[in-house]
Amino acid sequence: MNAKQDNGKPGLRQKALAGLAGRNLILVGLMGAGKSAIGKLVANALDLPYVDTDHEIEAAARMTIADLFVQYGEPEFRALETRVIERILTEGPAIVSTGGGAFVNPVNRALISQSGLSMWLKADLETLWDRVRRRQTRPLLKTENPKQTLKDLMDRRYPVYAEADMTVLSRNVRKETVTRDVLKALAALDGGKTSEE
Numbered sequence: 001m002n003a004k005q006d007n008g009k010p011g012l013r014q015k016a017l018a019g020l021a022g023r024n025l026i027l028v029g030l031m032g033a034g035k036s037a038i039g040k041l042v043a044n045a046l047d048l049p050y051v052d053t054d055h056e057i058e059a060a061a062r063m064t065i066a067d068l069f070v071q072y073g074e075p076e077f078r079a080l081e082t083r084v085i086e087r088i089l090t091e092g093p094a095i096v097s098t099g100g101g102a103f104v105n106p107v108n109r110a111l112i113s114q115s116g117l118s119m120w121l122k123a124d125l126e127t128l129w130d131r132v133r134r135r136q137t138r139p140l141l142k143t144e145n146p147k148q149t150l151k152d153l154m155d156r157r158y159p160v161y162a163e164a165d166m167t168v169l170s171r172n173v174r175k176e177t178v179t180r181d182v183l184k185a186l187a188a189l190d191g192g193k194t195s196e197e
């Protein structure tokens with residue numbers, strides 16, 4: 001992905017940066033949507049800092065999110081999440097992966113819309129379940145029927161995620177393909193064609 005192609009037209013990276021226009025890009029969506037995995041690849045492609053709110057929360061609390069839920073409860077986790085989002089967004093521009101519940105809070109949504117572009121990584125239930133089923137790190141899925149819990153979260157949260165500025169399908173394809181779809185969505189904000197189309 002060269003910044004300039006031989007034909008003189010701007011390349012995908014350059015167009016995506018133009019579309020982003022110095023703003024933060026905030027990835028939202030359910031657990032397993034790929035916010036962390038794709039966020040890292042997008043940051044790498046655009047040569048921008050990458051920040052993961054879940055990771056920042058764990059660093060600030062000096063414990064894992066699972067332990068935070070057990071020792072202090074979800075309300076304390078959510079309060080910390082809002083403080084971390086507020087801080088991160090003022091330090092941008094960056095590619096920011098949020099935790100699955102972050103965008104559901106209207107205070108967080110307002111902070112996000114003030115300082116950046118939100119992008120929903122949308123995936124279907126089977127794709128999400130396939131990605132999260134093997135890991136025990138997500139406290140909200142420690143239920144008797146975690147797949148049903150994931151489905152309930154989808155039903156509640158998808159109308160809210162739909163408020164994001166952009167949506168990209170996090171399909172069952174290579175991460176690089178989804179990453180490219182993210183860059184194309186950003187590039188489209190700038191209008192015109194890239195030389196890679």
Ligand SMILES: Nc1ncnc2c1ncn2[C@@H]1O[C@H](COP(=O)(O)OP(=O)(O)OP(=O)(O)O)[C@@H](O)[C@H]1O
Binds near residue numbers: 035036138
């Ligand atoms: N397009 C993809 N193809 C294959 N695997 C993927 C893809 N996107 C993500 N994954 C994998 O799915 C798993 C979950 O992805 P990831 O941790 O990035 O989700 P997340 O949205 O950050 O979830 P959480 O809200 O729990 O932090 C990871 O193992 C990741 O490598």
Ligand SMILES: O=C(O)C1=C[C@@H](O)[C@@H](O)[C@H](O)C1
Binds near residue numbers: 031065098139
């Ligand atoms: O969907 C959610 O509410 C969560 C998702 C994870 O990213 C973590 O932020 C935490 O486990 C809560």
Ligand SMILES: [Mg+2]
Binds near residue numbers: 035036037052097099
């Ligand atoms: Mg994540």
